[in-house]
Amino acid sequence: MRRSSAIFGSRDCFGVSSLLPPSSRSHVVPPVKMAPVKRKRGGVEATPKKKVKLVENGEKKKNATEEQDTSKEITVPPPVSLGKWKNKERVLVFSSRGINFRTRHLMQDLRTMMPHAKADTKMDRKDKLFVVNEVCEIKNCNKCIFFEAKKKKDLYMWISNVPHGPSAKFLVQNLHTLAELKMTGNCLKGSRPLLSFDPNFDKEPHYALLKELFIQTFSTPQYHPRSQPFVDHVFTFTIADNRVWFRNYQIIEEDASLVEIGPRFVLNLIKIFQGSFGGPTLYENPHFQSPNTYRRLLRLSMSAKQKEKQMVKQIYLEKRSETKEAVTKDVTDDVFVTPAEERPLKVQLEAPEPKPSKKKKKLTELKKKKLLKRKGLR
Template sequence: MTKRKLQKETNPKQNIKRLKATKKLQSESKITSPSSDKWTNKERVLVFASRGVSYRDRHLMQDIRNLMPHSKPDCKMSKGQGLFSINEICEMKNCSKCVYFEARKKKDLYMWVSNVPHGPSAKFLVQNVHTMLELKLTGNCLKSSRPILSFDSVFDKTPHNRLLKELFIQTFGTPHRHPKSQPFIDHVFNFSIADNRVWFRNYQVVEEDGALVEIGPRFVLNPIKIFAGSFSGQVLYENAAYKSPNLLRREVRLAKGSKYEERVLAKIAKDAKEPGPLYAEDVTDDVFTTIRPEDAKGIEKSTFYRKR
């Protein structure tokens, strides 16, 4: 009996059938499960800042990290290091994209979005920053879920806006089947252009009919320059309408100074409008003016004698 069992178990025909069945199942699984189910897009984004950022800018950076499961953090970079050294940091972190927040004078915040190491890269001035904790909106989404990227139709009209659109897609879009991402799509990143600026909003998809509720954060990107390389290279686009924050503060100070000048000129004009003497004064009229002894001062006191 034992020999028959061994013969049955070690029957080569059954083994061949099993191999054929497994191959058939594998082929069917390959047909049913497309190649897109694998994690092929291995984009990683390095999100960090320079030293000297304010608390609001730091919270904005943390919000962006929470919204991007494919992001990687790093310690703050000192201002003594050049921007070109960021390429080496991204190479050590195995990142192909970078979002770098550069703070200046503890007032102004600049954001670099770069494709490391060959470029292109774009530099923006960040304005009107409102973080999630600051807004306290009713919207909410699952952490590490994949977003839908929504772009304004203006992005397709000019070449530099098309370049920014592609840069935003590759940077803010979460790769499919990323290990840290959730298999859900419940929020939308909206990029719109108004007043030559890029406005960012984050909305929650509440229902299937497309109802949206804002989550946050909010910020506005004022484009400055687009470079051919990563943090350097030939200038592909320069915003002619851009004004630096130092220039805007100088204009405000000059406007305040002009108010003082206007006040002085108005006083001079008022004095010029006042009527002068109606008749010519005689020089000898002062001969008969006398000073009371009580009002005498200095040498004038010696010319008066009070009667007792």
């Protein structure tokens, strides 16, 4: 009794010694500690996991207990980066009412290319552009790409840094969506792109401002939750003919070549504002021509062509009438004509004799034939 109580103590953990008879209390086996590893229902017994030891700067900790379990431990070098999402850039991509199908497809393409983009419902035409800042604040976005449609023909793109600015307004031209082009290039959805800029972006200050705006808007933040940790395509921004040309290419690793994916569009800069969707004008493009003036010039050129055709026709008719009046009788036509002798005029005083008619001659001949038949001479 005393020995068993001395071995297990007055309080055993399971209370087994108190339930057994006194004769068998001395043979009680001490309780076994259970493994902390859980076992799946109906599965094989789980083996305890090996300990993973993180070593900083290659320094090893010398402990007597840890040196005994060196066979079970695996040393892993520390990661280069902890993978924290620090750049919290969020882009709101939406439009106003009145856009066509091509603009809607372009917005969808931009959202798929930029995993850090957000969508929203279309904004009413009557609302002012300053309302976009409030929408971005509600959506927790600090960048915005807003498409504004006018006359169901013209498409304008706003790229803004919300809420303090700056912002730029562009006219979108030569728009071709991803489904429309059907290019051979392809890339992973959500992968991070490389941004390639023309050297002309560093020559002028307004292009340098646009470059920084494009970098902060179109570049996918590192370690974004919806992004993939791969770089397999390039966004190129090229300046030609005072316009910004956008292209999207796939990077082929085998031969380091580029294959176009799409979409493609041209941005014609109109103005750069100091604030977001308004404010003082920092730059105005002197080469910009509005679509209304362009269409008016086209109509004037067409009307000028029509007027020119009418003038040519009128001149032709006038020349034709003048040639008819100016034509006279050619004198050389009577060169080989000999003049006839002049005869004195005769005045006929008596009536002419009547000429025998042909009918009477025929009658007389018939009568003669009949007379000869009667006489039997013929």
